[in-house]
Amino acid sequence: MKEVMGLRFIPNGTIFYYEKGNQSYQLNEKLIVQHGENEEIAKVVIYSKKCHEQDAAYASDNIIRKAEDADLIKEEKNKIEAAQALRIAKERARENKLEMKIIKAQYSFDRQKLTFLFSAAGRVDFRVLVRELASIFRTRIELRQIGARDEAKILGGIGPCGRPLCCSTFLGDFMPVSIKMAKDQGLSLNSAKISGICGRLMCCLNFENEAYEELKRSLPDYGEKIDTPEGQGKVIGLNILSQIVTVRFFKDNKTADYTWEELKGELV
Structure with a gap:
């Protein structure tokens, strides 16, 4: 087994696992990391997790250092300028009549790449837009299409339950x-x-x-014949959480509810 920690590069984003190595890190601490071709700033969201040696994880060598005050200032500057870039990109997408919704912009920490996340109903030919954005921001531009779930994850909101x-x-x-x-x-x-x-x-x-699957395994199936204290019938309903079985009797077509404890061992 090896010890890894989980890092996030954007709030609510995917968690990437890195080997911890010999260094000591704290939960919510920010690190400068070599991620792919770029330097990025990441937040420790999972302090420690054990996984098998063969499980994928980035090597600890990719962790450059703990973020310093100057790094945090640079991060804030990148966020402000990314928000400005997002407004410009949305305007250019409208001008080019592209059927796409640009959701988020993010600079890599080293500012060598500016990524735009967007959603769209289908494929979008954004080659002209990429060229325009590259000429404006003078850095490598990446447009990445995301699905509906990822869009909700990034934007946030309130669910049908009334909670975030x-x-x-x-x-x-x-x-x-x-x-x-x-x-x-x-x-x-x-x-x-x-x-x-x-x-x-x-x-x-x-x-x-x-939990539902486990509870359901102990109950009879829909349509199953079963003996009850009032006679034989067929299972027509199940309340899995309360372990209640609804039976329709063959003799008079009436129904009755029983706890599964009352009916155990009565299957035909």
Whole structure:
């Protein structure tokens, strides 16, 4: 096993794992890191995590130093100028009649690259825009298309539950979410009720899915024949959390609810 730490280069962004090496770092401390071709400033968001030797992680050699006061001043300057660059890029995109929504701009710490994140319904030919931006900012320009979930993660907002979005507060990476999870949890399959502001299935469907699967394994299946104190019937409903089984009797077509404790061992 090796010890790694999690770094973020942008708020709410993807967590990248780096080997800790022999240095000591603190949670929320900022570091200057060689990330790809550029120097970046990153924040420690996971102080320590054990992982297998074969698991991917960047080498500790990529960590250049702890950020100093001058580095933090430079970071703030980069943020201010990136916000100005974002306004200019949006104007140029409108002038070029490009069907795209530019969401965020970010300078690499060394200012060798200026990245624009955008969303769009389809492919966008932004070659002219890239040339215009490169001539204005005199640095390498990267335009990166992101999906609806990443857009919500970056912009933030309030979910249907009334709380700040999970993706923009504590979720490191997106986990797969399926409609089967909603079915297993007995939720309405109305897309408006199980979708987040990104228009995709809510990430929180995944949070309790394992617990629902475990509880459901002990219950009979829909349509299964079962004996009850009032006679034989068929399972027509399940409340997984409360372990309640709804049965329709063969003799008179009436229904009744039972706890699973009352019916255990009665399967036909």
